[in-house]
Amino acid sequence: MSTETIDRPVTAENTCYHIKESNQGTSLDIKDFNLWYGNAQALFDINMSIQKGMVTALIGPSGCGKSTLLRSINRMNDLIDDLRIDGQIKVGDYGIYGPGVDVIALRKRMGMVFQKPNPFAMSIYENVIYPLRVDGISKKSILDETAERSLRAAALWDEVKDRLDESALGMSGGQQQRLCIARGIASDPEVLLMDEPCSALDPIATAKIEDLIHQLREQYTIVIVTHNMQQAARVSDNVGFMYLGKLIEYGETGVIFVNPKLQQTSDYITGRFG
Template sequence: MTAQATPIMQITDAIVEVKDLHLYYGDSEALRGITMSIPRKKVTALIGPSGCGKSTFIRCFNRMNDLIESIRISGEITIDDQDIYDNSVDVIELRRRVGMVFQKWNPFPKSIYENVIYGLRIAGVRDKNLLDETVEKSLKRAALWDEMKDRLHESAMGMSGGQMQRLCIARAIAVSPEIILMDEPCSALDPRSTSRIEELIRELQGDYTIIIVTHNMQQAARVSDFTAYFYIGELVEFGLTKRVFTSPVRKETEDYITGRFG
């Protein structure tokens, strides 16, 4: 196949550089040599059919894949020019820099307040003022403050799904990460909650680098600045969202976006 334009765009101000990343589940190869850069303080959406490896891919950025025994990784991921798979890198510190929001909201069975400051507590922060401040700031950023400021000490388990997911986002930003990974954050939510989360993502953009995996192309089109299309463990196309959606370079991308399969 010959490409008229480059299917994979080069980024000048990249925060993350991925070079020839291979990932194996036991014997099967889940990611097949991915090379791309993630632009700083922009929203990057990863799309593709189920099982194409996008969730696995973002879990490489905060090394959540370490938890799974059978996974092997080769290649290189650098964040601000530091190889995160280097032995000298501390996973705990890495995870503080790279926050994550999961597909299924997972608030802890604690109060809303404690949920937000969990990241600070485990880092040993005891300053009450700082904690209070962080809670307010994070909840405000997650657009939960107005709803929740009187219920801070109630259990998080009594909230609605959308609220819980926003709480998880608040929890992630409370430790002021540089990058926030979002793994299909809206897939289990109703349309109203989804639109609130999307709004929130747009608001956060500019302060954080956000990498979002989504199944929903409209959502990718709505919230992201850049879009990467994955297919069976390979990065097929990566570029400005507008460009990818309007004039995809590769045939597979076009097929997927126009809904011919997926």
């Protein structure tokens, strides 16, 4: 399989790099990042500048390290035994693997949404404001404002405003996922991390989440893992194609899907492997 670039230089080691840059600059800067589960290396020399106010999609075959990379960004991997990393990830100027990092404070700067909607067994209202409760905020006006603002931002307010006290478990799957997005943005993070957020949803619910991603991108830096190539093409500004733990090509979405620089990327997106 050829890994030669067609007409653009490789600007980051090991990666064919041709991203669209944001006029707001870089939000997350991943530098020489490696990760091992025990003796098995899962990420190799990842170098990636994730642009502020844009949507970045991670694609690649199952097991190539997309979720591992996403979980490295908010240090969720810390919970795994026998994990080792080297390299650095910065959010703004803050090195998230530096000494003395407050991991709880860090996670507040990053909302996370998972594959399967995971609402808590409590009311719609309590689900949304959960991050504030954890912070010990109890002033009703603040909680009410946050609930409304987050539900509006998650395009759910009109559907649930008259039943905020009902259990979240009675909602449809698509509503539950939008609720999880509302909860993810309630503490006003800078970054929203989404790991295959539509894979458990039907096409209509999926379309609503994609619309929502479009609306949220103005305000948040979004990183989305998806195995759905059409979805990556529809929602993202830049795409990182990963394979066997490496970032192979990282570039502007239109270029990646129409005229990728590497044969390997082209083979994957046209369904020749994966």
